[in-house]
Amino acid sequence: MSDIQKAMALLITSFDKYAGKDGDKHTLNKAELKELLKIELGEMLGKAGDKTAVDRIFNELDRDKNNSVDFQEFVTMICSLTVMCHEFFASKK
Ligand SMILES: [Ca+2]
Numbered sequence: 001m002s003d004i005q006k007a008m009a010l011l012i013t014s015f016d017k018y019a020g021k022d023g024d025k026h027t028l029n030k031a032e033l034k035e036l037l038k039i040e041l042g043e044m045l046g047k048a049g050d051k052t053a054v055d056r057i058f059n060e061l062d063r064d065k066n067n068s069v070d071f072q073e074f075v076t077m078i079c080s081l082t083v084m085c086h087e088f089f090a091s092k093k
């Protein structure tokens with residue numbers, strides 16, 4: 001597998017790991033999203049542990065407003081974060 005294929009597989013595995021906690025592994029509820037943010041992106045998001053930040057991120061991610069974050073919505077967040085990282089490293093050169 002190439003690095004990009006590995007990264008895609010990891011994204012899917014990570015989503016399943018957190019999304020499955022309440023028995024529905026197709027979507028993340030707010031508690032599941034909070035745990036994912038805290039454990040996987042804690043350092044990057046800094047204040048993701050605080051409740052207002054989690055609410056805000058959850059509302060931003062839940063584009064179709066059905067009160068849960070599906071895989072597509074999750075991947076959209078990862079893509080934006082990846083673009084931010086890329087810009088950050090590009091600006092350091
Ligand atoms: Ca779930």
Ligand SMILES: [Ca+2]
Nearest residue numbers: 062064066068
């Ligand atoms: Ca949704």
